[in-house]
Amino acid sequence: MAPTNHATGDRIANADNTVRLTVAQAAVRFLAVQYSERDGERQRLFAGCFGIFGHGNVAGIGQALLQAELADPATLPYVLGRNEQAMVHTAVAYARMKDRLQTWAVSASVGPGSTNMVTGAALATINRIPVLLLPADTFATRVSAPVLQELERPDSGDVTVNDVFRPVSRFFDRVWRPEQLPSALLGAMRVLTDPVETGAVTIAIPQDVQAEAFDWPESLFAERTWHVARPLPERAALARAAAVIRSARRPLIVAGGGVHYSGATGQLARFAELTGIPVGQSQAGKGTLVYDHPQCVGAVGSTGTTAANALATEADVVIGIGTRYSDFTSASRTAFGNPEVRFVNINVASFDSVKQGGVSVVSDAREALDALTVELADYRVDDAYRQRATDLAAAWDGIVEDAYRVGEGALTQSNVIGLVNSLSEPRDVVVCAAGSMPGDLHKLWRTRDDKAYHVEYGYSCMGYEVAGGLGVAMACPDRDVFVMVGDGSYLMMATELVTAVQEGLKVIVVLVQNHGFASIGSLSESLGSQRFGTQYRYRSADGRLDGAVLPVDLAANAASLGADVIRITTASEFADAVKVAKASDRTTVLHVETDPLVGAPDSESWWDVPVSGTSTLGSTQKARATYESWKRVQRTYFRPSGS
Template sequence: MAERTIRLTMAQALLRFLDRQYVSIDGSETKFVKGVMGIFGHGNVTGIGEALERSAGGLTFVQGKNEQGMVHAATAFAKQNGRRQIFACTSSIGPGALNMVTAAATATVNRIPVLLLPGDNFASRQPDPVLQQLEMNWDYTISACDPFKAVSKYWDRIVRPEQLMTAAVNAIRTLVDPAETGAVTLALPQDVQAEAYEYPLAFFERTVHAIDRRPPSAEAVRRAARLIEGKKRPLLIAGGGALYSAATDRLAAFAEAFGIPVAETQAGKGALPWNHPLNVGAIGVTGSLAANRLAREADLIIGVGTRYSDFTTSSKSAFARPDAAFVNLNANGADAAKLGALAMTCDAREGLAALGEALAAAGYRSGYEAAELADLKRRWESEVDRLHTLEHEDGLAQTRALGIVNGTIDPSAIVVCAAGSLPGDMHRLWRASGPRTYHMEYGFSCMGYEVSGAFGAALADPDKEVYAVVGDGSYLMLHSELITSLQEGRKITVLLFANGGFQCIHHLQREHGSDGFGNEFRYRSADTERLTGAYMDIDYAAHARSLGAKAYKAETAEQLKEALLLAKRETVSTLIEIRVVPGTNSGGYDSWWHVGVPEVSSSDAVEAAHRNMKERLRAVRRP
């Protein structure tokens, strides 16, 4: 009996396939691909563009305004959905494709699924070189899609229409894998997009991908329990995996059962409410004094779903005890093995349950006194209160502005942030009420994610207020999806902290001996011929209004609170321009970050900073 087929173009077949993919977690099914975000050009408009127009099925099309921005929005959408639903993103060849590379890396570093469908050069090479085609004479197969290989978890080029069937299955397999997910790229030559093939109907059957929770091996649990039983000062570190695996209840129960304090990474913040007695706050370079002191004294670190970035480990200086051991619960084997840990390669929720049973059977309890942890937490919360109410003679301090925002908006609102000094202040000082209210992209710290990410979060959670917390530097770098939020009727509120430049890096320079160079938004001085003149006066509120958004300005605490209340009543996307004093961010708290400092300089301060760096390196863990 002949196999039943249907004649479709490759682009039409791809959309039909994507429209039929579902994921199942704990018996709950979700349509995996919500839709496609796109910007059309000659490389995709008559292929996948025509297919979206005529045969999109149940896929929603969202028009991006910048290719990088729309991929950030798709990444944020998937992150806010706990990686259970995605958007695909399509662009033309050349600049359109390359614009997506930075955002692809952002998704991959953060372990967030996003499907990229850039147009590519003609496979037939009949029009050669086609508009926007790269010509590499030493390798003529290279195109603007090849850079995606460096930032994708799976990459393929569809040079024949029937090749789609293998490539699409591999793409979905990678996207739904909790251990291997990230950006997936299918390069689509523009002629092949429009070529037809007799595809078997079986290719388009409704497919449910079961994302099974991987349990730890019994032996791994026994090894970990034996190690933990001999330790008295353990510290739990909650990473993003604790949230993606919906392990927050198990994490709380585990911590409470054994009296173990919990510190949070940027991706894991919100795993426990800020006021939970065992939540000691942020860990690492942007960490709290409570968490960092406990890390320094800990004889055991239990990492739950963390990849141990250098910010989490303070460049491997956070864990000072020579006898400190590590137990890591992670779906990704490479992450589980970091820092020479006893690796439990497993789903975080399943791993905590199994390990908890073993420790309970052994009658384990940490050696902390409740009063010690309570005192550390009380002292840190007192410091947060101080910074939230800090007065500054020159105007509004950044930490106070954040305190006003934190105390005024709804606790269930979503705050989105990514780069600059704001992530440090947010990590230390933001009081998150629970999971998925704190949406931070800090794996790649990608400037420009904030506004796009807020739009993506609003698509994922339309019933919640969504705030983009962004510096003026990041806003100027990428804000185009603010227009898309207006177009789609998905309100976001942009909280634009205007401090006159890239002040985070300006501060980093000055910490390491520099007088500050090239990081503030100043006019060029006629005297020095450098950018040392007056600050540029940029009216961000007027700019937002010109796009169709509502806008307010705030220079005082009272104005900011009033603007937040007014913005909440608005029905369209709104921007609040918040003027804050440069350099009024938080810092320190028993942390260190390793940056390369010149060994030779005409500045004594720089050479002193180099000597200090060398001294600090004596105490770090290796490798």
């Protein structure tokens, strides 16, 4: 047996070039020496490991992280979270701000600790963001079965609760034996660093296996650099795309998150300036052009601007760049109304490039834009179309200005967005995820920096906001982070305020008190369901939830979690509070009451949410008629790829 290094607890290398470590110690040491590289820039793949310890991982991953911290705290820093789902959200937000070139590992205990991460895994995979999940598992030996929190199935002895990660992970493996760890880790790194395949990566490790000692080859712990590819466009596909674009008289670009992840915002600006083609933006693509760029017409789709949506209706060619064409981007396939519309889809993933039909260009966004800029050097939209886009954008900007303007009575959500936008610095980051706020931000927020808009709208997960804000603050310590959150999402997952205080992280949380679900309340009303079940109220004497408003004090709650809190009722108080928060080095919660019945300006667009096909309620019958009128203009948009 090899001797022990008592400073670290590791076994010294044996004569046969092996080192004796537990499976957990080997995993931690491996993760600490993984790097990603793109365009000559190399960085650690893992910034650290979030964890909450229980009986499933405290003696395995927990002991290994302790040992690593005692040897060198910078090896794989450990951060204690308060909620397993929230830890995944924080890791995802960090990875997004790092353009998917860095992320975190997340460790949880057996049973509920692990399955709490499933929602975070789904969010990561849907948004195509890399995160490594290390859920503990029950005993591989089964000698103590059934152990605490073990799922017993009479038809299968090898199924555990962690199998629920399979459909929401891009890679899943379970390490039953130490010999399986290297292949599991290498497979995980491949997926985490693949711009097409990336998402949640899950390696489940039974708790007895985590603590099992094994002789590992030293080569397993050598530094590894994973090169992130930039696939080039195929020449023939590029020629087909250029031909379609060249024939267009009213083209429109739809810029998605792939433009950000590729680092292609500069290339997009040059291409748009050269050709004059206006640019609409998805939620993930917002900020690919700053709001006042001459070719920027803002958000497109269900939560878009009237400018982008008017151009989308008329467009004869739509050029999707790094977008997956979610239902919000396409307004549930009603946005692109020209019967002869054709599509050119540029995406690193062929899965996304064939959506809507049209010409598929499988390529990194930056490489494709560079190539198209050369290919279309002599192409310009005509002056009348360029002017129309400019006029539409200016008209929408006037609507935004009106929405920002504070009137009499309570502040509206649009007022709050305007105040944060005007009082923040251009490089400050706004974070949001769910409720009515993301849609309002999409159409109203004036982006002034390509990294200053961070809205999770692939999964639109309530509770992401505070946890995501932590990840953004960790990734961008030189920027102030404004977390915009309604009371509904806040109540889902406010606990990471404690983590922010613990880690000395500063986020500015703008907590909008609506006394219920403002977004779903508005949606309910539009669908004829009269805001039923969307307000925080006592139960009345007749058994309905329509009594007095509940006396919930969210400001007091935030203060109890260690944050500084400022209560706000007026615009002048809000301005003073933002100044105090920006000057502070602590997490500050700005609690503001708004009028949830005053909505943002209309996008003149649609989102497909089915309405009851039969009802005795007049409000529902009216909503159904509206729904059927939109369904009549909904299209598949599919045309042969060579058209």
